[in-house]
Amino acid sequence: MLLSQFLVLAAALFAFGIYGLLVRRNIVLILLSVELMLNAVNINLIAFESIWVSPEAIGQIFAIFVITVAAAEVGIGLAIVLMIFRNRKSANVDDLNLMRW
Amino acid sequence: MTFVDWISAPVNWVFTIIGLVVIFSGFRVVTSRNIVHAALYLVGALGGTAGLFLMLSAEFVAWVLVLVYIGAVIVLFLFGIMITRAPTGLDESLNSDHTALPALLASGFFLMMSWASIDAFGTQVIDSTGEPVPTEIIGESLFGRFVIPFEVVSFVLLAALIGGITLARRDLSPAEEEERSAV
Numbered sequence: 001m002l003l004s005q006f007l008v009l010a011a012a013l014f015a016f017g018i019y020g021l022l023v024r025r026n027i028v029l030i031l032l033s034v035e036l037m038l039n040a041v042n043i044n045l046i047a048f049e050s051i052w053v054s055p056e057a058i059g060q061i062f063a064i065f066v067i068t069v070a071a072a073e074v075g076i077g078l079a080i081v082l083m084i085f086r087n088r089k090s091a092n093v094d095d096l097n098l099m100r101w
Numbered sequence: 102m103t104f105v106d107w108i109s110a111p112v113n114w115v116f117t118i119i120g121l122v123v124i125f126s127g128f129r130v131v132t133s134r135n136i137v138h139a140a141l142y143l144v145g146a147l148g149g150t151a152g153l154f155l156m157l158s159a160e161f162v163a164w165v166l167v168l169v170y171i172g173a174v175i176v177l178f179l180f181g182i183m184i185t186r187a188p189t190g191l192d193e194s195l196n197s198d199h200t201a202l203p204a205l206l207a208s209g210f211f212l213m214m215s216w217a218s219i220d221a222f223g224t225q226v227i228d229s230t231g232e233p234v235p236t237e238i239i240g241e242s243l244f245g246r247f248v249i250p251f252e253v254v255s256f257v258l259l260a261a262l263i264g265g266i267t268l269a270r271r272d273l274s275p276a277e278e279e280e281r282s283a284v
Contacts, residue, residue, distance in 0.1 A: 001112055001227040006153065007218035009120050013127050013146070015211035020131030022203035023196050028181045029136060032143055035174065036127055039150055042166070050157040051227050056242040057234050063162050064243070067169050068254050072261035074174050078181040079268035086271070091185035 006047035013040035027081045027091050031074060038070045115156065123149035134191050140178045144171055160233035 013036055020033030042063045049059025085091050107113055126145030133139040147170045154163035243251055273281065 001110075001116065001156070002107070003222045003225045003227055004215075004219045005113075005116060005120075006157070006227075007222065008215040009123065009153075011211050011214035011218065012124055014214070015207040016127040016131050018210055019203050019207035022206070023131065023200050025195060025197055026136060028178060028185065029139055029195065031181075032139060032178060033131060035143065035170075036130060036146065039147060039170075042162075043150060043153060046154050046157050046159045046162060047227070049159065051225065055238075056246055057238050058242070060159050060162050060234065060239055061242055061247050063159070064165060064239075065250060065254055067162075067165055069257065071169055071174060072257050074177055075261050075265045076268070078177055079265040081181060082184060082269050085185045 003047060003051050006043055010040040010043040010047070013037070013043070025092050025094055027084070027093060028078070030093070031077045031081075035070060035074070038066060042066055112156065116153075119149045119152045119156075123153070132196070134193060134195055136182055136192065136195060137179070140175060140182060143178070144175055147171055147175075155233075157227070158233050161236045161239050 017033045017035075017037030017040065020036065021030055024030050024033060045059045045063045045066070049057065049063075081091055084096065088095055090096075108117075123146050126142045126149065129142040130139050130146060133142060147166060151163040151166045151171075154160075154166065
């Protein structure tokens with residue numbers, strides 16, 4: 001196994017995340033793309049951990065922290081989406097033009 | 102190392118299969134015209150990632166990923182989709198019409214990152230024995246050296262819990278409030 005094959009795969013996932021973030025119109029789907037990008041970062045952390053093995057498994061610890069923060073982010077994000085939907089009757093970013101000029 | 106050497110190792114067949122699943126699912130997450138399918142394709146991408154973690158001897162993180170993401174986050178997303186009454190059938194307006202520039206940006210990023218990683222770590226081999234890192238080591242590290250970050254993360258989760266409740270609960274109108282106190 002080469003290290004770079006994992007890095008290239010993670011880069012591809014991150015690129016899909018960027019594309020989805022820019023192209024999707026629904027807020028829930030934008031959050032989904034963010035999850036894809038966070039996941040790509042986790043692949044990188046684990047791959048580097050397996051090549052520079054540390055006695056305290058630091059790369060894996062960091063991946064666990066990233067997963068935890070991502071879970072918190074989804075909870076808050078969906079609560080905000082719910083608020084927006086209640087106020088604007090839409091979960092579409094094109095309809096959120098209150099702070100645009 | 103030539104391509105024939107690379108592909109003759111069975112572990113690389115496994116990588117190729119999982120990698121194709123992950124790439125296809127990731128692609129469908131951002132291009133699917135059906136919002137529920139997009140969320141379910143994310144399960145494929147995350148499950149494949151858990152498989153990669155198992156290959157890289159990160160057994161504990163792989164199962165954390167399966168439990169937290171596939172078990173909880175996807176369910177939360179499906180709830181979000183249902184609650185916001187998103188159109189669950191085919192919907193042509195799910196993607197913006199201006200896809201050329203984002204596609205250019207994403208593929209540019211991909212080419213740059215893969216060039217950089219191949220240039221830097223081109224032939225570096227992961228000589229993993231496949232032995233999973235014992236969970237004991239992760240536990241000792243988490244509650245030893247990383248105990249303060251661990252506490253901070255627990256505080257973040259508490260704040261997210263309280264914030265989620267405060268944001269998502271609906272304030273009652275005065276009439277409803279009166280009605281409720283009358284009962």
